[in-house]
Amino acid sequence: MLVCFVGVMLGAFDASSSGKIERSNTNLTLNFAFATLLHCVKALLCLHGFSPWGIFHFGSMGIARRFYHMYGIREVLLTQVRGDYSEHLSVGDFKLDCSMGSNPYGTPPISIPEITLRDLAEYPETDAALVSALRERFAPILDITPDMLVFSCGSIASCMELTRMCMVPGKTIVCMAPTFTAVTDDMATYGPAFKRVYLRPEDNYAFDAQALIDAIEENPGAYVYVDNPNNPTGQVFPLEDVRRVVRAARDAGSFITMDEAYGDYMPDDQSALNLVSEFDNLAVVRTFSKGWGLAGVRLGYTVAQPQVAAALHKVNVPYSKNSIAHELACQAIASGWALRTRERVLRDKPRVLDALAACKNLHVAHSSNGVCISMVYVDDDQIDLEQVFAQAGVRVVTCAGYDGLGKNAVRLNLHENVDALVELIAQVDELAGRAIASGGSSK
Template identity: 30%
Template sequence: MTDLNDLPLRPELRGKSAYGAPQLTVTNQLNTNENPYAPSEGLVEDLVTEVRRLATTLNRYPERDAVELRDELAAYVSRQTHVEVTRDQVWAANGSNEVLQQLLQAFGGPGRSVMGFTPSYSMHPILASGTQTEFLDVPRTGENFDIDVDKALAAIAEQKPDIVFVTTPNNPTGGITPVTDLRRILEAERAVGGIVIVDEAYAEFSDEPSATTLLAEYPTTLVVSRTMSKAFDFAGGRLGYFVADPAFIEAVMLVRLPYHLSTLSQAASTVALRHADETLATVAKLRQERIRVVEALANLGYKVVPSESNFVFFAVPDNADAHELWSRFLDLDVLIRDVGVAGHLRMTVGLPQENDAFLAAADKIIGEYK
């Protein structure tokens, strides 16, 4: 069998690992940050009708610029963030990962750099590597893994990155970067002539104002990336988007693949947006469950990082190994996530009965270390 090392792979990709969480079938799957609630029956019926209507057109290429979908996304963002945006300020792609990749293709590349504050979304350095953009790592600080803004500003001034990633709420830790801090980072990056991509994949789970409130102040600097994978019960739909000045849409059109969003992807996403109110009702349930899980974990003796997302990041006991604890949860039929941060694990908030199973396992496990 041919080994990867036998292939003429680009040098910077050698020794790297592909992104991915373990795909194991257990009763309580709480390791990927999906919404555990299935799409509503009304959405499903609407989607089936729409797919049937479009099926006879699948011999033709899809609408290239996803105009109808971008209209619906703009209307949703305007309602959700209270910032009026139009189709010309919104771009959609196959998940927020493709959105970020297109932005890095347009604004990164050989000889350019992107700064990230880690631990954060693990795809950011992978996307940087794939686009031959140097990744500049600035560690988060403290037990809650916040961005030290003064250190961030100093790093921006010294290293002059072409792009800065800020994830808020942050994955895997769950904390936010307040708008006041975002403004300081935007000012610093504008001064060096770069852009800031604010990754708001989990924005619907937080009360913090969206970074879209800053778009008018920073039209040439700010891009806000979002997704329908989390709050929308729509991870399988693979739809991400960004909101920015229209010039950014022109930029990614230079690098996007032709007809990158299929007819069915556009239709499914448009239907999901029509049912946004019923879909987002599950977000309120998950926020309540998150509060319950955090309180219960703390009462059991775990140190929990404050979260404004649909997941909870917690420290394992001082005398425990995080990966060993991950295995113990799995033994108890609960799959959570070891994200590679020393001494910590992450669980996705699931259905109430799944959260009960997680808490029962957490109780049993911490008792083994007392």
């Protein structure tokens, strides 16, 4: 095998020096030779009982980089580590699952009609019924015309498509930290500069509109991303602060996405949808996964002025809104499920916040009563708070993957069994106190 490799290498260099083949062909031959060498050495090591990747561990980064270069894979992916919590959820049996941000009260009373199932052989070509339902739903705050709506496979896809629409070489991203990690993970694959505006622990992680405006003004032409309500804290930013931020972005020549994935939990008069007709640099993203209880059907949408929606359509995945999602979303809107969910959260979450306020060791970041998620933390940054919750039988999301946070913080989703959750919070507080007293061990 090594003889074959040497022959290939000599042939490549001989051809290159004699001009018998073009340089591009030479590069292809050298790439093939490199791959041949790699496979030869791996085979020889295996024959002698060695693990080839163990032997090459020290140089594995260089080998991987060569592989990426060989096939034109973006090198930024070589070192990227995804912070998104969906990659790092704890496993096991839990008394309560308070991890993912789905509707704590489940799915609305809906069903799939037989006619929808019969039509699954056809592509979903019409949005008319859903557009009409959304127009009626938001009529009090915005006249949504069909050319202002773009549907996608969940709000994550909407945000990714907006990033694709705005990304050019040299673009800077202005965002808060912490913020929704799946979106910033995707942004990072384009290799942009990031200007993060950190929510400060000394302010209990409360939103600072002026700090965000300052960052926007210092980075003209940036792409601005803001999630409101904020993930993981669950706080809602006042609409007048949002207006100031969007205006600052417009004045700086920057496009801004307001990610309202949890928007159905906040009052309509606080939504950035109120600003769409005023600002042409704004897109508002929403989803059916949270308040509407349809996370499993994967349906999101963007609302923006027609010229923005037209541009977004050019990077939107065709037929990304499937027929079943369309039908169930229409039924969910008609059921009023999100509005009933909001009313119930307003009753249940204050009980959870009161339980956390009574704790000696657990703290809760600034949060809004009507949003189902909260960020809980301890002062000791050596505590793995996710594991402490797990000891009490509660599954949560670690905040270790969020910029500006660590393993001593978690995101806690509301649970329909509030009595049990309140009781278990007291147990978690006691376990956290023991861990802190033992010097940071959460075991």
